[in-house]
Amino acid sequence: MADDTLPTCQKTVSVLWPAFLMAGLATILFFTAFDPAVLLQETRFADVSRLGAYSTGFFLFWLLTTSSCALTCFFRKPCNPK
Amino acid sequence: MATKDPNKSKKSNSLYASDATIYPRAVSGLFAMWRSIGVLILLGIYYIIPWMEWADRQAVLFDLPNRKFHIFSLTFWPQDFFYFAVLLIIAAFALFFFTAIAGRLWCGYSCPQTVWTELFMWIARKIEGDRPKQIKLDKMPWNAYKIRIKATKHVIWLILAAYTGFTFVGYFTPIDELAVRIIELSLGPWEWFWIIFYSFATWGNAGFMREQVCIYMCPYARFQSAMFDNDTLIISYDEQRGEPRGSRKRDENPVEKNLGSCIDCTLCVQVCPTGIDIRDGLQYQCIACSACIDVCDGVMDKMGYERGLIKYTTENTRQGKSISLFRPRILVYASSLLIMILGLGYAIATRIPLEVDIIRDRTRLFNETDTGLIENTYSLQIINKDEQAHSYTISASGINGIKMRIKSNIIEVASGEVRDIPLRLQVDPYDLKARSTEVMLSVIANDNPDIEIVEAARFLGPTRQR
Numbered sequence: 001m002a003d004d005t006l007p008t009c010q011k012t013v014s015v016l017w018p019a020f021l022m023a024g025l026a027t028i029l030f031f032t033a034f035d036p037a038v039l040l041q042e043t044r045f046a047d048v049s050r051l052g053a054y055s056t057g058f059f060l061f062w063l064l065t066t067s068s069c070a071l072t073c074f075f076r077k078p079c080n081p082k
Numbered sequence: 083m084a085t086k087d088p089n090k091s092k093k094s095n096s097l098y099a100s101d102a103t104i105y106p107r108a109v110s111g112l113f114a115m116w117r118s119i120g121v122l123i124l125l126g127i128y129y130i131i132p133w134m135e136w137a138d139r140q141a142v143l144f145d146l147p148n149r150k151f152h153i154f155s156l157t158f159w160p161q162d163f164f165y166f167a168v169l170l171i172i173a174a175f176a177l178f179f180f181t182a183i184a185g186r187l188w189c190g191y192s193c194p195q196t197v198w199t200e201l202f203m204w205i206a207r208k209i210e211g212d213r214p215k216q217i218k219l220d221k222m223p224w225n226a227y228k229i230r231i232k233a234t235k236h237v238i239w240l241i242l243a244a245y246t247g248f249t250f251v252g253y254f255t256p257i258d259e260l261a262v263r264i265i266e267l268s269l270g271p272w273e274w275f276w277i278i279f280y281s282f283a284t285w286g287n288a289g290f291m292r293e294q295v296c297i298y299m300c301p302y303a304r305f306q307s308a309m310f311d312n313d314t315l316i317i318s319y320d321e322q323r324g325e326p327r328g329s330r331k332r333d334e335n336p337v338e339k340n341l342g343s344c345i346d347c348t349l350c351v352q353v354c355p356t357g358i359d360i361r362d363g364l365q366y367q368c369i370a371c372s373a374c375i376d377v378c379d380g381v382m383d384k385m386g387y388e389r390g391l392i393k394y395t396t397e398n399t400r401q402g403k404s405i406s407l408f409r410p411r412i413l414v415y416a417s418s419l420l421i422m423i424l425g426l427g428y429a430i431a432t433r434i435p436l437e438v439d440i441i442r443d444r445t446r447l448f449n450e451t452d453t454g455l456i457e458n459t460y461s462l463q464i465i466n467k468d469e470q471a472h473s474y475t476i477s478a479s480g481i482n483g484i485k486m487r488i489k490s491n492i493i494e495v496a497s498g499e500v501r502d503i504p505l506r507l508q509v510d511p512y513d514l515k516a517r518s519t520e521v522m523l524s525v526i527a528n529d530n531p532d533i534e535i536v537e538a539a540r541f542l543g544p545t546r547q548r
Contacts, residue, residue: 050147
């Protein structure tokens with residue numbers, strides 16, 4: 001597998017960094033369309049500030065995009081041993 | 083640009099290991115001067131802009147907590163996302179345009195990664211000395227001297243990084259309040275978090291990761307070669323003139339020794355911030371900072387040779403062909419840019435700080451009232467995008483004798499507020515010419531007739547019986 005020749009550090013960065021970029025984009029698009037203060041007003045998180053909601057939203061998006069990038073790497077493993 | 087895979091090159095691969103730190107040597111010359119000017123202007127803009135005032139508020143404030151962006155006299159709301167999208171497309175096309183003409187200008191002179199790296203390297207050189215001293219210092223065993231020098235450097239780097247992080251957050255929360263609250267240690271958790279996060283990102287990127295960001299993380303570095311053609315400015319070593327390279331004394335005639343102009347002093351490698359040898363040809367790692375041009379020109383001057391052994395040139399010039407500035411891709415990039423900039427400028431200049439949306443009641447097409455009129459129900463949404471509150475007058479037109487049933491046709495809307503107003507339109511069926519007729523709803527500010535929006539809606543009714 002070609003990936004084995006990559007240093008672990010580069011493998012990690014190649015998962016986290018694209019995920020970070022896309023999470024940033026997703027955060028901008030999502031919170032432009034939806035105001036967190038309105039989304040959360042009927043919930044138990046009604047007291048969360050907008051800045052807090054944006055930040056939490058960003059990290060949740062990052063978690064999501066990281067999972068996606070990591071799964072891509074995982075499935076690149078060859079199925080056949082040879 | 084060259085397609086050399088950084089992972090296959092032994093040197094680049096080892097960049098992830100700690101033993102391959104690059105110590106770029108200080109360089110002076112024409113291009114170094116331009117870069118310093120660029121760095122100073124850009125850093126000045128970054129650090130000064132949040133402190134500028136405009137009409138009793140921060141001139142440039144991306145006020146995320148209140149969901150509005152202030153840019154001097156303009157205020158943008160989330161509904162104005164369109165402008166932001168166009169602005170990003172303009173930025174992308176500008177990048178393509180300049181890349182096609184002059185290569186990696188962005189990387190060499192104006193990328194934040196370059197700008198802060200220059201600043202951090204300048205500080206490191208002031209404290210640790212130039213390349214040879216830095217190498218010596220790092221090889222030295224840990225002693226009081228080394229600890230003192232290293233600690234001084236990191237303390238200054240960290241102070242600068244912290245101020246950078248503070249300034250960054252100051253673009254999103256009013257910076258004067260932020261400064262007061264930081265002194266009182268009364269910031270919210272997320273403000274602390276982002277200041278510290280951005281400070282560490284600055285410290286790490288400009289202090290340690292440097293060229294690795296360009297090589298491994300930058301998406302632009304990977305695709306910029308797509309904008310290149312044979313007329314794009316590149317930094318290139320004149321192999322025909324330079325080879326065979328070799329050392330010689332200043333008064334020796336290179337022709338007699340069968341040598342080219344390159345004296346193999348390796349200064350071009352020592353000044354390179356990405357640690358490549360430009361004499362190996364055009365490489366993906368080259369960020370076109372032109373440090374090698376400056377240093378080589380200095381060497382050529384000392385040797386009494388002609389300058390330009392390493393220089394800005396194009397593939398066509400190297401092959402002795404003429405160069406052309408007006409080639410299709412440049413014209414396409416330039417005209418798209420021009421159209422978008424003019425369009426965006428026009429749209430922003432004529433922008434009305436009011437938005438009106440009409441939503442038809444979807445549950446039923448129309449009603450018949452007791453008096454035999456046909457009635458349609460709508461929900462009118464008014465968004466006041468102006469800095470101050472306005473009262474608006476609503477009126478309907480489009481069908482003879484159209485009547486509007488509304489609580490009050492004068493509506494107060496605060497700055498930034500979104501108001502939903504239910505309203506019904508009534509029409510005598512004899513005035514209806516078709517099943518679906520266009521009606522106009524006009525919303526006009528009472529204190530400023532320039533703020534008016536006329537929005538079309540459909541009025542549905544029964545077919546007319548003849």
